[in-house]
Amino acid sequence: MNRIKGLIIKDFLNLKTYRVTALFILILFATVSFINDDILSFIPIFIPLCAGMIGISSFNYDNITKSDRYILTFPVSRKDMVKSRYLYIFFITVIGEVLAVLLSIILQSIKQQSLVNVIEVLSISLGTFCGIMILQIFEIPIMYKFGAEKGRIIQMFTIVAIAFLISGVAISFIKISSISLEEFLYIMQKYGLIILTLVDIFLYFLSYKVSVKIFSKKEV
Amino acid sequence: MQNILEVKNLSKKYKGFELKNVSFNLQKGMIMGLIGENGAGKTTTIKAILNIINSDDGNIKIFNLEMKENEKQIKEDIGVVLDDSFLSDYLNAIDINKVMKNIYQRWDENLYFKYIEEFKLPKDKIIKEYSSGMKMKLKITVALSHNPKLLILDEPTSGLDPIARNEILDILQEFIQDEEKAVLVSSHITSDLEHIADYITFISNGKIIFTKTRDELIDNYGIVKCSKEEFKKIKPKDFIKYKKNKYEYEILIENKNEFKKKYKIDVIDKATIEDIMIIYIKGEK
Numbered sequence: 001m002n003r004i005k006g007l008i009i010k011d012f013l014n015l016k017t018y019r020v021t022a023l024f025i026l027i028l029f030a031t032v033s034f035i036n037d038d039i040l041s042f043i044p045i046f047i048p049l050c051a052g053m054i055g056i057s058s059f060n061y062d063n064i065t066k067s068d069r070y071i072l073t074f075p076v077s078r079k080d081m082v083k084s085r086y087l088y089i090f091f092i093t094v095i096g097e098v099l100a101v102l103l104s105i106i107l108q109s110i111k112q113q114s115l116v117n118v119i120e121v122l123s124i125s126l127g128t129f130c131g132i133m134i135l136q137i138f139e140i141p142i143m144y145k146f147g148a149e150k151g152r153i154i155q156m157f158t159i160v161a162i163a164f165l166i167s168g169v170a171i172s173f174i175k176i177s178s179i180s181l182e183e184f185l186y187i188m189q190k191y192g193l194i195i196l197t198l199v200d201i202f203l204y205f206l207s208y209k210v211s212v213k214i215f216s217k218k219e220v
Numbered sequence: 221m222q223n224i225l226e227v228k229n230l231s232k233k234y235k236g237f238e239l240k241n242v243s244f245n246l247q248k249g250m251i252m253g254l255i256g257e258n259g260a261g262k263t264t265t266i267k268a269i270l271n272i273i274n275s276d277d278g279n280i281k282i283f284n285l286e287m288k289e290n291e292k293q294i295k296e297d298i299g300v301v302l303d304d305s306f307l308s309d310y311l312n313a314i315d316i317n318k319v320m321k322n323i324y325q326r327w328d329e330n331l332y333f334k335y336i337e338e339f340k341l342p343k344d345k346i347i348k349e350y351s352s353g354m355k356m357k358l359k360i361t362v363a364l365s366h367n368p369k370l371l372i373l374d375e376p377t378s379g380l381d382p383i384a385r386n387e388i389l390d391i392l393q394e395f396i397q398d399e400e401k402a403v404l405v406s407s408h409i410t411s412d413l414e415h416i417a418d419y420i421t422f423i424s425n426g427k428i429i430f431t432k433t434r435d436e437l438i439d440n441y442g443i444v445k446c447s448k449e450e451f452k453k454i455k456p457k458d459f460i461k462y463k464k465n466k467y468e469y470e471i472l473i474e475n476k477n478e479f480k481k482k483y484k485i486d487v488i489d490k491a492t493i494e495d496i497m498i499i500y501i502k503g504e505k
Contacts, residue, residue: 002322002323003322003323005322006319006320006321006322006323007319007323009318009319009322010307010308010311010319013308013311013315013318013319014308014310014311016310017310061308061310062308064308064309065305065306065307065308065309066304066305067305067306067307067308068305069267069272069302069304069305070300070302070305070306070307072270072271072272073270073272073295073298073300073302073372074295074323074324075291075292075293075295075296075323075324075325076292076323077291077292219273219274220272220273
């Protein structure tokens with residue numbers, strides 16, 4: 001476990017280069033949402049999204065210096081490397097999410113100077129978090145399969161494909177189960193987050209397994 | 221003497237290149253130089269030894285343990301320097317210590333910073349701002365700081381000035397002083413290996429041409445320079461290969477003394493490792 005910790009520390013230390021950019025993005029988002037009086041549809045969505053993107057960019061750092069090859073000379077397995085990458089991306093997205101929640105609550109309380117709807121902030125944040133995780137479920141194996149360069153391009157098509165896939169699944173579900181759109185939306189409103197969270201956890205694990213398989217066969 | 225590294229029939233096929241049945245042993249207290257032209261298979265051999273690439277066939281034993289079954293245990297005791305890869309350029313020496321102390325069980329922080337001081341490496345400068353020599357010294361520092369028993373270095377002196385190269389060669393020689401450790405170092409700068417290597421393994425086109433002691437190569441091998449007429453009198457079995465130059469023939473022979481006696485030739489030039497390599501690759505038989 002210590003070795004995995006070492007690899008995660010490596011990725012976090014690389015973040016030093018993002019310090020100024022991250023602070024700039026944070027201030028920019030905070031200001032724009034504050035002025036537009038649109039805190040909840042901005043901060044809990046874009047800050048975690050940026051955090052997730054920064055997490056995925058760790059593939060670029062390794063690609064530039066071919067670090068994967070060097071790390072394989074350490075007493076770490078390929079499985080350890082994939083595990084550490086998943087954990088790092090997960091942690092950084094969580095950090096982004098926590099930051100977004102705190103910032104949303106602070107900005108809302110300044111703006112409204114009344115009670116802040118914490119449940120609403122948390123629901124939006126959890127929804128966004130699950131959405132980002134769905135992206136990562138596909139993005140990470142793509143990065144392992146095609147590398148950081150090609151992966152970035154393929155990833156864009158994947159986002160569109162995921163959107164189609166999710167709508168396809170939803171439409172098929174409505175058709176097969178012969179429930180109306182209103183009923184479906186009601187179910188989603190009530191149980192959507194729980195369903196999404198459970199599906200995410202399962203798919204994230206599956207994505208990890210796929211990445212291990214891809215990386216085990218990859219010539220670095 | 222006990223083998224630290226045993227490579228047996230290592231094979232790996234790529235499109236357009238094949239590593240064929242590479243075998244050699246490295247003993248304790250020895251430095252082995254792996255030589256060969258660019259693309260000969262030196263780096264592929266090193267990567268296959270370290271299990272970075274999956275070999276198609278062959279067997280690797282390090283510290284008398286099978287590599288594939290004991291990879292993590294073995295790698296705790298190996299220090300590696302790769303020519304073309306390292307940690308991110310945006311880390312500094314202090315960051316690297318933070319990472320590496322979690323990676324190796326026997327990472328010696330004090331030793332690491334002792335080397336950093338000794339090599340005059342800036343602690344808080346990011347690697348991107350290091351010169352090539354400084355970067356290589358940092359790579360070697362990392363490779364040495366968990367007290368490995370075997371050092372494997374791929375082209376550690378390429379692109380460095382003579383002073384930096386010399387410093388690195390000194391480090392390698394010091395490393396094997398206790399006769400318990402060994403070094404496998406690949407280089408196409410053969411003069412470096414002439415100074416430090418006890419054994420030379422020559423690889424060309426994915427095949428091992430020979431593994432010989434440096435002294436055997438320097439003391440016995442020779443180059444005979446002669447005219448076309450003189451060359452015709454020499455039996456093919458008495459030389460390894462020859463190279464036809466504009467005005468003369470250069471013949472690579474394996475035993476200077478025997479050749480002198482047989483052909484009554486007084487002047488036979490010493491063959492450097494570079495000469496041997498060039499005539500083997502470019503020469504004819």
